[in-house]
Amino acid sequence: MTTPKLKLHGVAKHFGHKKVLDGIDLEIGRGESVVVIGGSGTGKSVMLKCVLGLIHPDRGKILVDGENVVGLRGSAKEEYLAKFGMLFQGSALFDSLRVWENVAFGLIQGRGMKRKAAREIALEKLGRVGLKADVGELYPSELSGGMQKRVALARAIATEPEIIFFDEPTTGLDPIMADVINDLIVECVKELGASTLTITHDMASARKIADRLAMIYKGHIIWCGHKDQIDNSGNPYVDQFIHGRAEGPITMDVLKP
Template structure:
């Protein structure tokens, strides 16, 4: 286990994702203040942190949705900032993402949402996409008939499962999960976590999840990292959350009001 501030060691091999000194500000607000993190290939990393701590901005930087002000992002040892647009697109082709609210395309039926990437890249015909969607929907526990519905006709849990199906349909190497259980009841949360673990294992993918749900973090994570005020303050095994010996992580994991993390409340 690594200590405060130090990135986890990648046990010899090059980490799948390596962040060094990642910094990002929005106007005067410093959101990322030098994030250092290694994510091991084939492992599931959970990034914990409170609201506004910089979790989402970190993964948006990795995905290329936000350009960092400073620092490097490496995937398989390649610095993303030095890639050409085409090389960057090739890297993105190997990435899947489950958004917090699903971010399903309202104007498309579920089957087209699930196979969107395959259709966009002409890797599959529309006829074959329907069969492929049914196959992937089955992997997340949904009937093939769901494929003909539109996202607005689905419950929150079903939308998450369709989002998961869309994330895994193109069989990516790396999958990001943004708050996968937020807004779900505990049982549905556990179901989604189980599906995430199964899908990631089946694909042999590297998973990066951001969450503030401790139960979910323990279920889906091999490794965990805590981000606070734009810096990684702890990394270690997800199984030890709550008993890490790090006051910040333990306070966060137990949901305690008193401790080193003070909420900025206006009096």
């Protein structure tokens, strides 16, 4: 049996009295694309941040290539993070840097590459996501939301990482631009052969990007399966979520009497 690229085992995290993650178990194989769906505030982003070491889990193991990475520090953590690329929900581009410098940031700062060589790679990656070289000289604030997402995607793939995380990649985009981003994600990931973990509540995006889908609810993975099985999951929580129904086992606080 091959070692999964990324494995979360019993990962738990609470903030104050609120349990956000309550023993998450999830595996991602090499080159596999897993999409985690779930409502707002169910712990999706916290799960990603735990893997990236931005939040320290209370318990559980996070294994990358079979090695536990919880609690890594200093250069060991930087080496481990070099395996990752991340597309943030709000793009998180650096305002003070030009677009090409944003894309090349991981190459220059993380890998110590010369600026000239990094610039060439950055412009190539920008071209890969459909942006011309002259966009590279602009600042992020001069771009539309869709263009910012593309730049963020170019930055996420610039270092050719082994694992890429996509945090709500289509949030705030119109349906056409969302589909363009989905296509770019699928193409870029296929080219790189990277393993990916995407969190979203956009079902169209999930169906397009995923090999496997998992649903998170109240800090647990309550269902996991191939994307073709999602419509016949037999899980009432999943059914309610994918059809976007207000009635069902998932209750919102505002609906409580």
